Amino acid sequence: MHAGSSWASGWLRMSVNSAVLPLEDDAREVLRGLSARPKMLPPRLFYDAAGSALFEQITELPEYYLTTTEQAIFEQYAPAMVRAAGSASTIIELGAGTARKTMLVLRAALQQHRSITFIPVDVSHFALEMAQQRVASELPQVSVHPLVMDYTSKFSTLSRLPGRKLVLYIGSSIGNFEPMAASSLLSRLRSSLAPGDSLLLGTDMQKPVDILLRAYDDSAGVTAHFNLNVLARINREFDADFDLASFAHCVRWNRRDSRIEMHLSSRIRQRVCINDLDLTVDFAPGETIHTENSYKFTPSMISSLASNAGLTIEQTWCDERNWFAVTLLRV
Numbered sequence: 001m002h003a004g005s006s007w008a009s010g011w012l013r014m015s016v017n018s019a020v021l022p023l024e025d026d027a028r029e030v031l032r033g034l035s036a037r038p039k040m041l042p043p044r045l046f047y048d049a050a051g052s053a054l055f056e057q058i059t060e061l062p063e064y065y066l067t068t069t070e071q072a073i074f075e076q077y078a079p080a081m082v083r084a085a086g087s088a089s090t091i092i093e094l095g096a097g098t099a100r101k102t103m104l105v106l107r108a109a110l111q112q113h114r115s116i117t118f119i120p121v122d123v124s125h126f127a128l129e130m131a132q133q134r135v136a137s138e139l140p141q142v143s144v145h146p147l148v149m150d151y152t153s154k155f156s157t158l159s160r161l162p163g164r165k166l167v168l169y170i171g172s173s174i175g176n177f178e179p180m181a182a183s184s185l186l187s188r189l190r191s192s193l194a195p196g197d198s199l200l201l202g203t204d205m206q207k208p209v210d211i212l213l214r215a216y217d218d219s220a221g222v223t224a225h226f227n228l229n230v231l232a233r234i235n236r237e238f239d240a241d242f243d244l245a246s247f248a249h250c251v252r253w254n255r256r257d258s259r260i261e262m263h264l265s266s267r268i269r270q271r272v273c274i275n276d277l278d279l280t281v282d283f284a285p286g287e288t289i290h291t292e293n294s295y296k297f298t299p300s301m302i303s304s305l306a307s308n309a310g311l312t313i314e315q316t317w318c319d320e321r322n323w324f325a326v327t328l329l330r331v
């Protein structure tokens, strides 16, 4: 794959196939996941347009402390973070979302550099447009070059970007990867950066279980809706007949692996047809589809993640309850 246009010309695009490949990947993963025992689906399937909008709603729920806690850390420490990162003039954000917290970093970077380039990276055009509009209206001095790319599979484009780089990977998105996959992702990221470049990594920390369970099973039912939306997506994209009312949102704390798990539990014995995949799936009452893991970290888990990826921990910033951490890692 190659960048289809010069990075200086605005939007960066991967090859023409990038719009087609994910669908084929989705079909393969739905087939494999629903044929497996226990049944599972990859969490990236949550993020169609409806799922992305539901996730935005989740970030505003009182029970979902992650976003507000991380935001408060950035509000307090963004200037210190940017100083500690050194003289980075190119700021890259993986899984850019709406770039709310990033604005704090960009503002702090502008205090230290007259010219800053911001590269939000996401598979979703929609998220990138929102990020671009926000930065253009609030910080017109920053030059924004959105990059449409699946950062979970490749980083090669990043190595061609000029200047000292600071990568933001925040929101505890790393927590949705299995530990080996998380280390491998960070290690591939490290290989595409140069010595002296750095990464700000946001991680949700272990805390009392009742707080964790409420964050993923909110009283307004938004997270339940977000979880069930994956079945609506499979109905629409693969001509399936999941009856959403026959599945229940189910959240568990897995102490051994230090993670919150989301499942969809079949309320009854039932058979579901996924016509486009020529697949029939039988469910026993109470049988589940495992849809997401969200790892909750300890300082030693962050240390292992960093050392497995060949990165050095330089500094960590936390809120006063130690519920969330933002760690500066150096290449």
Ligand code: AVI
Residues within 6 Å of the ligand: 058, 066, 171, 172, 173, 174, 175, 176, 215, 216, 223, 292, 293, 294
């Ligand atoms: C995107 N990610 C960090 C969220 C999390 O907390 O693991 C996804 C999410 N799942 C349910 N609520 C939010």
